[in-house]
Amino acid sequence: MAKIKTSFFCQNCGTESPKWVGKCPSCGQWNTFVEEVIQKTPEKEPWLTLDGKAANKSQPKKISEIEVGAQNRINTHNQELNRVLGGGLVPGSIVLLGGEPGIGKSTLLLQVALQMKDQKVLYVSGEESEQQIRMRADRLNLTMSETFILTETNTQKIAQVVGHLKPDVLIIDSIQTMHTELIESSAGSVSQIRECAGEFHKFAKQTNIPVMLIGHITKDGSLAGPKILEHMVDSVLQFEGDRNYGYRILRSVKNRFGSTSELGIYEMQSSGLREVSNPSEILLSHRDQKLSGIAIASTLEGMRPMLLEIQALVSTAAYGTPQRSTTGFDGRRLNMLLAVLEKRAGFRLGSKDVFVNVAGGIKVDDPAIDLAVVCAILSSNEDISIDDKTCFAAEVGLSGEIRSVNRVEQRVSEAEKLGFERIIISKFNQKAIPKSDKIEIIAVNKIEEVFKHIFA
Numbered sequence: 001m002a003k004i005k006t007s008f009f010c011q012n013c014g015t016e017s018p019k020w021v022g023k024c025p026s027c028g029q030w031n032t033f034v035e036e037v038i039q040k041t042p043e044k045e046p047w048l049t050l051d052g053k054a055a056n057k058s059q060p061k062k063i064s065e066i067e068v069g070a071q072n073r074i075n076t077h078n079q080e081l082n083r084v085l086g087g088g089l090v091p092g093s094i095v096l097l098g099g100e101p102g103i104g105k106s107t108l109l110l111q112v113a114l115q116m117k118d119q120k121v122l123y124v125s126g127e128e129s130e131q132q133i134r135m136r137a138d139r140l141n142l143t144m145s146e147t148f149i150l151t152e153t154n155t156q157k158i159a160q161v162v163g164h165l166k167p168d169v170l171i172i173d174s175i176q177t178m179h180t181e182l183i184e185s186s187a188g189s190v191s192q193i194r195e196c197a198g199e200f201h202k203f204a205k206q207t208n209i210p211v212m213l214i215g216h217i218t219k220d221g222s223l224a225g226p227k228i229l230e231h232m233v234d235s236v237l238q239f240e241g242d243r244n245y246g247y248r249i250l251r252s253v254k255n256r257f258g259s260t261s262e263l264g265i266y267e268m269q270s271s272g273l274r275e276v277s278n279p280s281e282i283l284l285s286h287r288d289q290k291l292s293g294i295a296i297a298s299t300l301e302g303m304r305p306m307l308l309e310i311q312a313l314v315s316t317a318a319y320g321t322p323q324r325s326t327t328g329f330d331g332r333r334l335n336m337l338l339a340v341l342e343k344r345a346g347f348r349l350g351s352k353d354v355f356v357n358v359a360g361g362i363k364v365d366d367p368a369i370d371l372a373v374v375c376a377i378l379s380s381n382e383d384i385s386i387d388d389k390t391c392f393a394a395e396v397g398l399s400g401e402i403r404s405v406n407r408v409e410q411r412v413s414e415a416e417k418l419g420f421e422r423i424i425i426s427k428f429n430q431k432a433i434p435k436s437d438k439i440e441i442i443a444v445n446k447i448e449e450v451f452k453h454i455f456a
Helices: 077-086 105-115 130-142 155-165 192-206 228-232 281-284 332-346 367-383 410-416 427-432 447-452
Strands: 006-010 033-037 094-099 120-124 148-151 169-174 209-217 235-240 247-255 265-270 270-277 294-301 304-315 324-327 351-357 391-395 421-427 441-443
Touching: 006 192, 006 351, 033 192, 077 235, 077 247, 094 192, 094 228, 094 247, 105 130, 105 169, 105 209, 105 270, 120 155, 120 367, 130 148, 148 155, 148 281, 155 192, 155 294, 169 192, 169 247, 192 228, 192 281, 228 410, 265 281, 294 367, 294 410, 304 410, 332 351, 332 367, 332 447, 367 391, 367 427, 367 447, 391 410, 410 421, 421 427, 421 447, 427 441, 441 447
Parallel strands: 094 209, 094 235, 120 148, 120 169, 169 209, 294 391, 324 351, 391 421, 421 441
Antiparallel strands: 006 033, 235 247, 247 265, 265 270, 294 304, 304 351
């Protein structure tokens, strides 16, 4: 019997150490090293290719001799997922989807698998039984599909099924529940996750079949397992949302085949996830009367323009230190904008509480919403409402100047499409926009000019 070999691994970054240490020398985290068995056994059955045979070893080739075929992306029949991936699934790619428990990761990928009726999809679940998956499919009203369900956690057995079934897409739910016989440690450990992910990565590259993995996250929001897991895959998608809202946001954190600034929006319903094609309509509140402290900002997420509602509340500080609180907006940027208002425009806000909220539970880092935040704060401070047919798209500089933003014509077009009558932008963007009879374009240079137009 071979001697059992153990080692210590950092649960945060995956660094290996022959003995326990308190502080990880790689990532600097404390008390993250755990002992794991790393006894390896000879490989019993390698991953199979589409013809059921073991993959051949690759040979070096000159780059000029490599043939480049026209590989079309696989349509997932889910427009929001296609948008985030850059147009669809790339053959041979490996995608990792992470998110909080109960946010809808399994529902999203099962819904995608059932909608891909022109592809043979194998959905491997290590967390649910076949009956539970069928109950979820009945709730989605998508049971008439050619999707195959397999409840298995052993990667060697999954390899045998894949070799005989020859699917077009492989979905694994989840990578933390998988285990391989090559590593004698429990499922979910750092070494098991690294080895299983390596096997699926090898399978995807050798067979040209895309693999989608579901990954758990830790309490601090990072993906559970070693950091090498994120480096190994081609795309990392983050599925997030507020439980108090019905909306879910799909973000691309890493994408080798597309942009990482794209955004997909879903609405959670009893029948599954509904794609939101026009997010501006759901992110803007419908009001019967005019209220102070509300401004509309025109922003961009990737190639998608959106209109957001910025809410602000300014009140006299009840205690000694004024509060500065934000939801969906950078708190440090709010402090900068308040300093600009006090220094450049003469508004005394240092002794007042300021609260800023981006309606809809969405987080925005686009500097083009600066002007809308400033106007919402001043509207609440003066208790004067802003016309609900006016929106803003400009950045505010430290000297109080109104700076230009990129792709302003798309922002203006979105505001015009939703019925806004005027938009305030920087004068340096004015030349890039053709004149329109449907929306008035107001170009300004300093904050003082904005006040004249809004609070005249």
